[in-house]
Amino acid sequence: MGLDETTAQGILATADPVEGRTPTGVQSLRQLRRRRVLVLMLNVGTYAGLVALFAYLLAHGGFTFLDGLLLLAFCLSTPWAILGFWNAVIGLWLLHGPGDARRSVYPYAGKAPDTAPIVTRVAVVMVLRNEDPERAFARLRAMYADLEPTGMGDHFRWFVLSDTTEADIALAEEVVFQAWRGELGLSARIHYRRRNDNVGFKAGNIRDFLDRWGDDHDLMLVLDADSFLGAASLLRMVRIMQANPMLGILQSLVVGMPAASPFARIFQFGMRHGMRSYTMGASWWAGDCGPYWGHNAVIRIAPFKAFCELPTLPGKGPLAGHVLSHDQIEAVLMRRAGYEVRVLPEETDSYEENPPHLAEFTRRDLRWCQGNMQYWRLLAMPGLKPMSRIQIAWAILMYVGAFAWALFMILATLKVFDPESTDVPFPTGLGLTLFILTFLMSLAPKIAGLLDVLLRPGERQRYGGTGRLIGGALLEFLFSVLLGPVIAFRIAIFMVGIVFGRTVKWEAQARDAKRLSWRTAFGGLWPQLLSGVLIGGVLYAFAPLALIWAWPLLVSLLGAVPFAVLTSEQAVGRRLSWWGLCSTPEEVLPTSSLVLLDAQRYAFAMGGPPKNLAP
DSSP: OOOOHHHHHHHHHTOOOOTTBOTTSSSBHHHHHHHHHHHHHHHHHHHHHHHHHHHHHHTTTOOOHHHHHHHHHHHHHSHHHHHHHHHHHHHHHHHHSSSOHHHHHOGGGGGSOTTOOOOSOEEEEEEESSOOHHHHHHHHHHHHHHHGGGTOGGGEEEEEEEOOOOHHHHHHHHHHHHHHHHHHOTTOOEEEEEOSSOTTHHHHHHHHHHHHHGGGOSEEEEEOTTOEEOHHHHHHHHHHHHHOTTEEEEEEEEEEOOOSSHHHHHHHHHHHHHHHHHHHHHHHHHTTBOOOOSSSEEEEHHHHHHHOOOOOBOSSSTTSBSOSOOHHHHHHHHHHTTOEEEEEEEEEEEEEOOOSSHHHHHHHHHHHHHHHHGGGGGTTOTTOOHHHHHHHHHHHHHHHHHHHHHHHHHHHHHGGGOOOOOSSOOOHHHHHHHHHHHHHHHHHHHHHHHHHHHTOHHHHHHTTOHHHHHHHHHHHHHHHHHHHHHHHHHHHHHHHHHHTTOOOOOOOOOOSOOOOOHHHHHHHHHHHHHHHHHHHHHHHHHOGGGHHHHHHHHHHHHTHHHHHHHTTOHHHHHHHHHHTTTOOHHHHSOOHHHHHHHHHHHHHHTTSOOSSOOO
């Protein structure tokens, strides 16, 4: 339960925002409104131009009912790419233009000196559910060991919050925890708790922690089982929160750890570039209404406990009950309470692990999809900021757009059966222009991120040099072209299933690199393969020239099974590492915190964790 009304009002009474400025007082609300209007005009203008061009092309030879469906699918699938394009362009300008990105985008960070003492009580909270205990505890132990030499460790308490249901894993958690406690002594600042149920999923697990221990702490760092932060990054975030009492959630920019799996390695290489400029641009106009991604974020406990409890959605079916994707809703509730939610748009020692193969990637994505579809019922929550409603709508549109894109491909194939006049020559040049524009817009965040690295000689060396960087970018480009349609069709199939009551289970994610068998890959991807056969067969029989346009889609769908198997092959990952392709800076030169983590992992692999490990 949240706090009682009197206590909640007391928390709000501490808010004393400067009139005309955001709650932290660091930015002008008028300035943010001007930025948002500009971004809105850029997006609406681009959207209107693309839709008008596509409608003109569809009207060639007459506008049919099928053309109307195609136009609707185009309208739903395009906005996400357009916003990504403008966020990337704005972010690249901020990073390399004449201004100061820090003052323009995240001035709140400038209020926190790097030498400021830690005076708050911080809980480091890791949430587990049927995860490998040694793998998870290795992260916490390395973070603990990295923090202790700073002299700030007394301000931190460490909590492992388990929702594990498998008896053998629960026992292993207890054993690993007790071994750690035995090393640190009875006065150790570490705690372990396991619930007997999974009520409320991860958000319910955190809520139970708040009810038990929340009042004993000022801030909490929320970690997933695959999360890891270096001490310098953690202390920087805590200092920023201390210096800004009206900052409710500070989300770090999370990057992928070095990975052995070729799938994870290539995927996070592209995400690394895509997130840098995109996040900078998005933070420039979103400002105080930023997102929360559910982990690697520092949260102010009192308002979170008082105002951010998630509603239970009434009814039955996959869109009822507890909210699966808790983070975005908690972010908008925190902003509704009068506290800012911000992303720190700079790369620090804040890491996560990405799924090791395509099957695990899609399983995670479908859970997010179902959770985001629940947001339809939360759009009308009273008291939300207009920006917060846009934030919720955009989270919905991410998956609606993928569904619409897959539907667009199917409808475009059926277009060969649509009778229309052929007296008017088709404007091929305009059609090619539209195709290139939309394709480049979808890649804009990655292109902007790559340009950002290329424009900085020192940064290029961190990726192993210009040649390896460009080689990795070309490989990741091919990877994205092959991955996109597979994921879009999987989401589309799942969303149809939601209508008929299909749901997902919240289970542990696979973390280790593991080769997918051909049987497993085919079992999960035969719908994509069948779709490719049908689309390709129809085009070959009735419109063979259209195969020129459809080849990226067909290669992706027809090659989905071998793509999944090949990108799970550990030998491929080792070869990419040997060549230096798709390397991240931490692989080229590991940070001291990651060195500590590797030492912990090695010790567990050798039969037990090291004692008294220090940098």
